[in-house]
Structures are given as structure tokens and as C-alpha cells.
Amino acid sequence: MDSLFDLRSSSRIRKRKCWSGERLVPPPVTAAAFTSQPVTASTRAATAPSATAVKPTAAATAGQPAAASGEKPPTSGAVSLGVPRGGRGRELGRRTDPSLPTDVEIEEMEPLPAENIDAVITNNLVLFRSIGGLQEQNQKLLKIVRELGSKMEAEEREYREALDQEQSEAMREAIQDLAAQLERQKKSSDMTIQAYMKERNALKAMLARAERSGLHAGINGDINGVAGPIKNDLAAELEDVQARFEAYKAEMGTDSVKLQEELQQAHHNLGQVNVMLAKANAKIEYLTDRHRMSQDEAALHTRDLDNLTKRNQQLYDRYIRIDIECNQAQQELSEANSRVKQLRNENANLRAKKKI
Numbered sequence: 001m002d003s004l005f006d007l008r009s010s011s012r013i014r015k016r017k018c019w020s021g022e023r024l025v026p027p028p029v030t031a032a033a034f035t036s037q038p039v040t041a042s043t044r045a046a047t048a049p050s051a052t053a054v055k056p057t058a059a060a061t062a063g064q065p066a067a068a069s070g071e072k073p074p075t076s077g078a079v080s081l082g083v084p085r086g087g088r089g090r091e092l093g094r095r096t097d098p099s100l101p102t103d104v105e106i107e108e109m110e111p112l113p114a115e116n117i118d119a120v121i122t123n124n125l126v127l128f129r130s131i132g133g134l135q136e137q138n139q140k141l142l143k144i145v146r147e148l149g150s151k152m153e154a155e156e157r158e159y160r161e162a163l164d165q166e167q168s169e170a171m172r173e174a175i176q177d178l179a180a181q182l183e184r185q186k187k188s189s190d191m192t193i194q195a196y197m198k199e200r201n202a203l204k205a206m207l208a209r210a211e212r213s214g215l216h217a218g219i220n221g222d223i224n225g226v227a228g229p230i231k232n233d234l235a236a237e238l239e240d241v242q243a244r245f246e247a248y249k250a251e252m253g254t255d256s257v258k259l260q261e262e263l264q265q266a267h268h269n270l271g272q273v274n275v276m277l278a279k280a281n282a283k284i285e286y287l288t289d290r291h292r293m294s295q296d297e298a299a300l301h302t303r304d305l306d307n308l309t310k311r312n313q314q315l316y317d318r319y320i321r322i323d324i325e326c327n328q329a330q331q332e333l334s335e336a337n338s339r340v341k342q343l344r345n346e347n348a349n350l351r352a353k354k355k356i
Contacts, residue, residue, distance in 0.1 A: 092326065125308070131319070134312050138305055145301045152294045156287060163280055170273050181266055188255050195248050202241055210234060 124137065 145298050149298050
């Protein structure tokens, strides 16, 4: 009987230390504890709360197969979404696995350095120190998504404005170049017309002089030998007109070559403008697709945030249930302690009666 009560007393002390967060090594069980009197109904009633107090631990560690199998928990300093780590839930978990770190150690732990995108996602989207940290991270992610959407819309709007301005400037320059070419062509045509008019007037004047000279020669005859000098003057004037006409033809050929070169250059510039316009249209399509992909990613992030919010609510509900179960277990433990105390008093009375 003494060994049985010593075992119960040590169990009660261990339970109190477990509720206070201390790490304990289970004491060795001796054979004397099992060689005493048989267990009675009162003994079963006294030991029943201990089994009830262990049930929340199994519920709390249902999502932690690694800890139940003896593996060490992650040392990233954060709490996983699948395992509640708040308040009494941590203490219940430590009762099953004494190797779990304390709250102070968890707070002092630094997160593992992120070596790839999976580690970044794990540190920022999967592991959280508490429910408050999860809610704060949700708010940060919502803010980031909104800022990203606003930034993408602003960039697309600025790009469209810049592209429209570039297209307008290119069209304006092309129109100005065409207007300048038409103006030069008009001036060249006017000069050609004026040269033809001058040549026509010169030929008319030559014809009039030739007619007057021929009429004068018919009247006076060739007695004085005047016809010879007149013919020489006409030949010289004709050679002069032919020389000017050849010079004009050479000048017109040069001008036509220049006009053809300018026309080819204008066609080349127009082709470049068309190529730039095609590139701009292709870039617009690319940016439109990219914007649509960004919107899809933003929608995906929003859905992920909704899922995380639901997961947060589920964890919070689970935490409330575990807290209620812990309170019930604590009440049952108190009742068991009072029952043990009562049995101890009865044992003392029985000893006294036995001695008497």
C-alpha cells in the first residue's frame, strides 16, 4: 500500500511539473509498485482522470507524425500550419515529446536561410510563429498583391501613352518629310516650266528676228553682202541656245536623279516606320498577355490567401477546442488530486486504526 501511494504521489508531482512546462525524465517503475494489493474501484476512479488528461495530447499531436515517431521537430523557429503551437497545446505536445523546444527557445530561434524559392515560400507562407503572425502575414500578402496590381496597371498605362506618343511623332515626321518632298518636287516642276517658257520665248524671238531679217534681205537684195553676217549671227545664237538647252537638260537630269534618290530614301524611311509600328504592335500584344498573366497570378494569390484565411480559421477553432479540452483535463486533474488527498487521509486513518 505504501509503494502504491508513493507511485501516485510521484505521478501527481510529475503532472504538475508537466503543466508548468518543465522537462522531466519518467522515473523508473519498480516491482514493488505491482506487488501490492489489487486495484480496487476507488483506485480506478482515482487514476481515470490521468488517462482523460492524455487524450487532448493525442488530438494535439494528430498532425505531427514526426514527433510521435521520435523524430526531432523543425528548428526553423516557426510553427507549421498543421500543428497548433499556442498556449496549452505546446505543453500537451511536450508531454508526449519532451524534446520539443520551449516558447523562449522558439522565439530566440532564427529562421533557416532560404536557398531556393521553396524555402522562401515555406518561411513566408507555410511556417508561422502564432495565429497573430499568420493574420499579419495575410494582411501583408493582400497589400503586396494590391500594390503589384496597381503597379502593373500604371506601367501598362504609361507604356501605352509613350507608345501612342511615339507613333504620333513618327507619323508627324513622315507627313512632314512627304510634305517637304512634295514642296521640292513642286519647286523643281516650276523651275522646269519657267525654263521651258524662257526657251519658248527665246525661240519666238529668234523666229521673229529671222522673219524680219529674211524680209529685209528680200527687199534690199544681196547687193551689199549683208546676208552673210546675218546668217553668222543666227548660227551663233542658235549654238548659244543649244548650249543652254543642253545645260538645262543636264541640270534636269541631275535634279531627277536627286528626286529619285530622295524618293527611295522616303520609301526606305516609310518601311522602317512600318517595321517599328509592327514591333510596337507586337510589344503591345506581349505586354497585354503579360498583364493578363499577372492578373491570373493575382487571382491565384487571392485564392491562396482565401485558403490561408480558411486554414487560419480552422486552426483557431481547433485551438479553441484544445483549450477547452485542456481546461477540462485540468479540472479533472484537480478532482483527481483532491481524490488522492482524500484517499491519503483515509489511508492515514486506517494506519492509525491498525496500530490501535
